[in-house]
Amino acid sequence: MSITISPDDRIEVNGTQPAADPAPQGKNFAVFVSRAKLFWMLFRFAFLTIITLGIYRFWAKTKLRRYLWSTVEYDGDRFEYHGTAKELFLGFLIALAVLLPLGILNAFLNAVVFAEGGYEAFAFFYSLVFLFVIMFLIQFAFYRMRRYQLTRTSWRSVHFGLDGSAVKYAIMSILWLLFTIVTLGIAYPWMQAWQTRRIIDHARVGDLSFSCSVTGGAVFKRFILFYIGIFVASIATGILGSSVEKVGATGLEAVLRGIIPMFLTVGYMVVGALLLRISIFRLTVNNMQLGGHAIGATFKSAPIVWSAILSTIIALVIYFVAMAGGFGLLALFAGGVSALVGEFGSDPQAAQQVILMAYMFILPMIFIATLFAGAAGMAIFGVTVMRTIVPGISMEHSEKLDQILQSENTGPKYGEGFADALDVGAF
Amino acid sequence: MGQARFQDGKTTASHVVELHWDIEQLRIVAMDGGAELARWPLDQIRQVNMPGDDGRIRLALGHEPGARLLVSDSLDRDQVLGRCPNLAIKPEREKGWWRGYAFWGSAAILSITGLFLFVIPALSGVIAGFVPMEWERKFGNTAEEQILTGLSKLEKKPLGQMTCSTPAGDQALEKLLASLTGGYGDRSQLSVKVVDTKVPNAFALPGERILILRGLLDLADGPNGVAGVLAHELGHVQERHVMSNVIETSATSLLLGLVLGDVTGGALLVGVGETALNSAYGRDKERAADDYAIERMTEAGFDPAPLGDLLTRLSGESGNIDEYLVWASSHPATSERLAVIRESSMGGGQALNETEWQALKNICNPE
Numbered sequence: 001m002s003i004t005i006s007p008d009d010r011i012e013v014n015g016t017q018p019a020a021d022p023a024p025q026g027k028n029f030a031v032f033v034s035r036a037k038l039f040w041m042l043f044r045f046a047f048l049t050i051i052t053l054g055i056y057r058f059w060a061k062t063k064l065r066r067y068l069w070s071t072v073e074y075d076g077d078r079f080e081y082h083g084t085a086k087e088l089f090l091g092f093l094i095a096l097a098v099l100l101p102l103g104i105l106n107a108f109l110n111a112v113v114f115a116e117g118g119y120e121a122f123a124f125f126y127s128l129v130f131l132f133v134i135m136f137l138i139q140f141a142f143y144r145m146r147r148y149q150l151t152r153t154s155w156r157s158v159h160f161g162l163d164g165s166a167v168k169y170a171i172m173s174i175l176w177l178l179f180t181i182v183t184l185g186i187a188y189p190w191m192q193a194w195q196t197r198r199i200i201d202h203a204r205v206g207d208l209s210f211s212c213s214v215t216g217g218a219v220f221k222r223f224i225l226f227y228i229g230i231f232v233a234s235i236a237t238g239i240l241g242s243s244v245e246k247v248g249a250t251g252l253e254a255v256l257r258g259i260i261p262m263f264l265t266v267g268y269m270v271v272g273a274l275l276l277r278i279s280i281f282r283l284t285v286n287n288m289q290l291g292g293h294a295i296g297a298t299f300k301s302a303p304i305v306w307s308a309i310l311s312t313i314i315a316l317v318i319y320f321v322a323m324a325g326g327f328g329l330l331a332l333f334a335g336g337v338s339a340l341v342g343e344f345g346s347d348p349q350a351a352q353q354v355i356l357m358a359y360m361f362i363l364p365m366i367f368i369a370t371l372f373a374g375a376a377g378m379a380i381f382g383v384t385v386m387r388t389i390v391p392g393i394s395m396e397h398s399e400k401l402d403q404i405l406q407s408e409n410t411g412p413k414y415g416e417g418f419a420d421a422l423d424v425g426a427f
Numbered sequence: 428m429g430q431a432r433f434q435d436g437k438t439t440a441s442h443v444v445e446l447h448w449d450i451e452q453l454r455i456v457a458m459d460g461g462a463e464l465a466r467w468p469l470d471q472i473r474q475v476n477m478p479g480d481d482g483r484i485r486l487a488l489g490h491e492p493g494a495r496l497l498v499s500d501s502l503d504r505d506q507v508l509g510r511c512p513n514l515a516i517k518p519e520r521e522k523g524w525w526r527g528y529a530f531w532g533s534a535a536i537l538s539i540t541g542l543f544l545f546v547i548p549a550l551s552g553v554i555a556g557f558v559p560m561e562w563e564r565k566f567g568n569t570a571e572e573q574i575l576t577g578l579s580k581l582e583k584k585p586l587g588q589m590t591c592s593t594p595a596g597d598q599a600l601e602k603l604l605a606s607l608t609g610g611y612g613d614r615s616q617l618s619v620k621v622v623d624t625k626v627p628n629a630f631a632l633p634g635e636r637i638l639i640l641r642g643l644l645d646l647a648d649g650p651n652g653v654a655g656v657l658a659h660e661l662g663h664v665q666e667r668h669v670m671s672n673v674i675e676t677s678a679t680s681l682l683l684g685l686v687l688g689d690v691t692g693g694a695l696l697v698g699v700g701e702t703a704l705n706s707a708y709g710r711d712k713e714r715a716a717d718d719y720a721i722e723r724m725t726e727a728g729f730d731p732a733p734l735g736d737l738l739t740r741l742s743g744e745s746g747n748i749d750e751y752l753v754w755a756s757s758h759p760a761t762s763e764r765l766a767v768i769r770e771s772s773m774g775g776g777q778a779l780n781e782t783e784w785q786a787l788k789n790i791c792n793p794e
Contacts, residue, residue: 032479063478070477077434077441078481082492090527097534100542156441157434157495206439404439 026293027397031390033071039379041067046371058088069153072390075397082159083152091148099137106130132174139170146199155205158406164202172198189223190216196284206404208291214284222283226276233268237261274308275301285393291400299392307384315377322369326362333358430500431455432483433464436493446498448506455496465494472511486511490518547678548671548711555670560634563670564616567634571620574638578624591621591641596790599783603650606727606778607658617664619657623791627741629656631663633670641791647737650779650787654727655720655734655768662719668712717764721771730775735768 045060062085069081143166150160176191193216200212240261278301285297395401433444433455442464447454453472455465467488475487475495484507486496498507507514579586600619608614619637627642637660639653647653663669724731779787 032481034479037479067478069479071479073481077497078477078479080477080492080495086527090531093528093531093535097531097538100535100538103542154492156439157436157493158439159492402438402440406437 026394028394029390030073031386035383043375059085080154136170139173140166143169158206162203189219193219208404211289214287222279233265237265293396295395299389303388311377311380315373318373326366330362432497434495474514551671551674555667564634567632567636570632591623591791593793595786599787607723631660650784651733652737654778658720658723659716662716729778732772735765
């Protein structure tokens with residue numbers, strides 16, 4: 001049960017990676033995350049977030065990060081997360097107060113542009129400008145989010161940080177985006193490499209800087225492999241699918257010949273996209289240094305891929321079992337009620353109301369089962385990802401790592417508001 | 428006097444230290460060289476362990492991020508627990524901690540309410556006015572087709588036989604329209620159709636289209652109730668309410684997504700919020716359409732009171748038809764509405780004479 005030859009692993013075996021030392025000297029990171037604990041946290045947080053109309057999400061995020069950070073260890077010491085829910089919540093309020101007027105302005109200008117005939121060129125120009133404002137905000141928000149997260153992280157009492165200007169990052173990103181559009185997407189890997197380098201090169205622990213030398217060319221190679229994979233899978237699907245007509249297959253055989261290859265292609269696309277992400281992440285880590293100490297990644301992709309598949313299946317099974325159970329219960333109940341009503345010959349409308357009440361009882365059960373399934377899937381996958389990746393990362397060790405100085409820059413006061421509102425970034 | 432680790436908040440050095448417990452303070456002394464690294468007053472020592480921590484007691488001075496003392500030795504643990512009185516005390520709130528919440532909270536609430544209550548309804552109306560009539564007509568065509576198809580399935584009748592027309596019935600309808608569209612302007616594009624179904628309802632669709640369902644005619648006992656419903660729907664058409672509804676719906680779902688965030692079940696919340704907001708917007712439009720109807724009826728010299736009677740009847744008439752199909756489900760006979768209609772009634776004549784009314788009532792039963 002393992003994918004031994006994934007497209008990205010092949011590259012590393014070929015040795016196009018100078019930094020990919022198979023066994024770097026140094027100390028490995030370690031992780032002590034518990035699946036049960038994470039599951040209950042996710043489940044509780046999802047529930048609380050929903051019943052508080054989303055407000056609890058800032059507390060949930062903070063608590064989750066505090067837990068996850070503190071399960072990761074380097075050289076005998078855990079990481080600490082110092083962010084507070086208040087910072088996130090205020091950041092969100094600020095974003096609302098600022099973003100919404102922006103939206104109003106846009107709607108108003110739109111109305112004007114709509115209103116006046118003969119301004120087609122202006123309307124086009126205007127919508128272009130608005131698009132760029134949104135793109136700018138998204139990139140800006142992403143940089144600020146990373147800055148917030150890093151300044152709230154410490155190891156051995158020394159805080160991380162991210163210098164550099166979020167505005168510059170956003171402007172440069174937009175230029176890259178334009179270039180990517182002009183080159184019909186070919187430049188995308190170079191854009192991604194530039195963005196990664198830009199952030200990592202400005203990141204630091206105390207006074208010790210990170211650096212990253214990942215190149216667009218190396219990222220491009222991984223993309224190409226991914227596309228070749230999809231291309232081959234699609235061709236195979238096409239050939240198998242067209243054989244349905246040739247053989248004149250009908251019924252089950254036609255379904256099998258037609259649908260299974262399609263399913264496999266889609267599956268490959270999903271798995272391939274995951275493999276691509278893992279592979280680019282590994283490439284990035286392998287090209288990172290912290291104040292001259294090389295960082296290396298040797299983790300495998302296979303456990304992550306299998307866990308993604310398995311956790312999806314488990315979550316779906318839990319969900320469907322709960323649904324079937326819930327509706328089965330409802331059907332039984334409804335049957336019982338109508339039998340009773342038949343016996344006593346009472347009002348059918350009253351029976352309907354009783355069934356409606358049963359619905360009110362069973363729907364929350366199904367709702368909770370859905371949260372349960374989601375939390376279970378996320379806990380299964382998340383823990384596997386951490387247990388695979390974290391111990392697979394190592395960093396050269398020297399006395400310098402014991403002499404990193406705390407930096408004065410304490411970072412932004414509020415966190416992530418724009419990123420939250422614009423839906424940037426992961427959790 | 429066991430061993431512990433001390434990280435001073437200035438560098439990443441992890442000093443191996445000895446702990447000296449004095450009466451009032453803890454002295455942290457390096458094992459290597461014996462230098463005193465810090466003195467911590469016992470009452471200011473806090474425990475700052477994290478949920479996934481490694482089993483050592485994690486201590487800090489006060490609540491600020493800064494130096495950490497990690498205690499694993501069991502003797503020192505006992506000292507910590509026995510001597511430090513304020514280990515678990517939560518940080519006191521700073522003075523004025525609430526100001527940020529208050530300021531940005533009210534700014535955000537102001538911004539959201541302003542948007543939902545004023546800007547979206549106002550702008551969607553304005554924008555709806557600028558949607559090219561041609562788009563709206565296409566949209567209305569599709570909507571009408573969908574509704575007719577749905578009803579033809581319900582009635583198990585071919586689609587072609589769904590709309591009703593008799594010469595006398597058409598004439599009566601035209602007379603009603605002519606008297607109700609005084610201030611309407613160009614009505615060459617206005618289309619009013621009677622649909623042959625038992626469902627008692629009427630719709631205004633985009634592109635100046637109105638559908639009156641036969642069930643409504645069956646229920647009315649005089650022409651003025653029907654005239655009132657027709658005038659009400661004309662109000663929706665005149666104000667382009669349907670188009671602005673479409674714009675409002677998309678705007679609210681976009682904004683609610685922004686406010687509630689992308690969380691598990693977020694889509695559910697957005698759905699609920701959307702329904703609530705849209706029905707609030709809907710009420711305003713219904714009121715506007717009622718006003719329009721009363722105005723037109725009065726202007727034409729018809730008594731609007733029967734509209735109220737028809738509404739009351741419709742509310743009682745859900746009966747064996749799916750409730751959401753009935754006009755009353757989207758136009759409830761609230762006491763407020765009925766009162767408005769009743770008060771506005773200053774008497775007045777019948778919209779159609781008896782012959783015309785019978786012709787309209789039987790528009791779906793050609794002899």
